[in-house]
Structures are given as C-alpha cells and as structure tokens.
Amino acid sequence: MTDGTRGDGRQHRRLTCTVCPKGCAVDVVLHNGAIESLEGAACRRGRESCIQEVLDPRRMLSTTVRLRHADRPLLPVRTCVPIPRDRIPQAMGQLREIAVEAPVRMGDVVFRDLAGTGIDVVAAESAPRQDDEGSDRP
Numbered sequence: 192m193t194d195g196t197r198g199d200g201r202q203h204r205r206l207t208c209t210v211c212p213k214g215c216a217v218d219v220v221l222h223n224g225a226i227e228s229l230e231g232a233a234c235r236r237g238r239e240s241c242i243q244e245v246l247d248p249r250r251m252l253s254t255t256v257r258l259r260h261a262d263r264p265l266l267p268v269r270t271c272v273p274i275p276r277d278r279i280p281q282a283m284g285q286l287r288e289i290a291v292e293a294p295v296r297m298g299d300v301v302f303r304d305l306a307g308t309g310i311d312v313v314a315a316e317s318a319p320r321q322d323d324e325g326s327d328r329p
C-alpha cells in the first residue's frame with residue numbers, strides 16, 4: 192500500500208487487493224477519515240476488503256508461546272479471527288509473558304481478550320503432558 196497526502200488534506204492510497212489472484216490495483220481517497228472515493232476494485236468482495244483495510248486493518252496473528260511439561264518448549268498459537276493491526280505489538284507483548292501448561296489440545300483457548308480486543312488465542316497444535324520426572328523418555 193502506498194500513501195500520500197495532498198495539500199487539500201485528502202489522503203490518497205493505492206492498495207493491491209489480495210482477495211484473489213487478479214490483484215486489482217485500488218485507489219482510495221480519504222477525507223477527514225472517511226472514504227471519499229474508491230476506484231479499481233473489480234468486484235464487491237474486493238471493494239469491501241479494501242474498505243476494511245483502509246478503515247480498520249486487521250491481521251491474523253500466529254506465533255508461539257512457552258509450553259511447560261511437554262516434549263517441546265514452544266506451542267504454536269493463533270488468534271481465532273484477525274485482530275486490529277495496531278494492537279499487534281501489545282498482543283505480542285502479552286503472549287511473550289505467558290506459559291501454557293500441557294496437556295493442551297488443538298483449539299483450546301490459551302489466552303482470552305488479547306490486547307483488550309475481546310479476541311481469544313487458541314492452540315494451533317496439541318501437546319500431551321510429559322512430566323519432567325517419571326517421563327517415558329529413554
């Protein structure tokens with residue numbers, strides 16, 4: 192996405208729609224935080240996606256968190272739905288601080304209300320418990 196602000200206060204943005212492989216180039220003009228015009232999107236779905244990207248950009252967040260009492264130290268996790276892009280730094284800070292206790296099953300909620308978004312984080316893999324002592328590791 193490229194940005195530019197003109198002398199009249201209007202902000203011009205060029206996006207590439209990522210909804211389908213056609214990759215339409217979309218030009219958006221914003222005035223006082225509202226969309227004044229949007230051109231170049233060849234379909235309604237792409238148009239709606241570009242409006243979302245300009246007014247409220249969101250991303251799926253996938254990362255790892257510390258895992259205790261398992262056969263590996265990290266657990267892959269992801270948000271249930273995309274979160275606001277500007278909350279990602281705060282979200283990553285919160286997830287760096289937590290540790291999940293095994294056993295955990297794929298889809299289990301491991302963190303609620305990430306960065307105050309109301310969005311939960313779930314395990315992307317299962318991890319059986321493996322106690323430090325008495326484990327069946329050779």
Ligand code: SF4
Pocket residue numbers: 208209210211212213214215231232233234235236237238
């Ligand atoms: S605007 Fe429509 S046709 Fe163009 S890339 Fe987006 S989804 Fe595809």
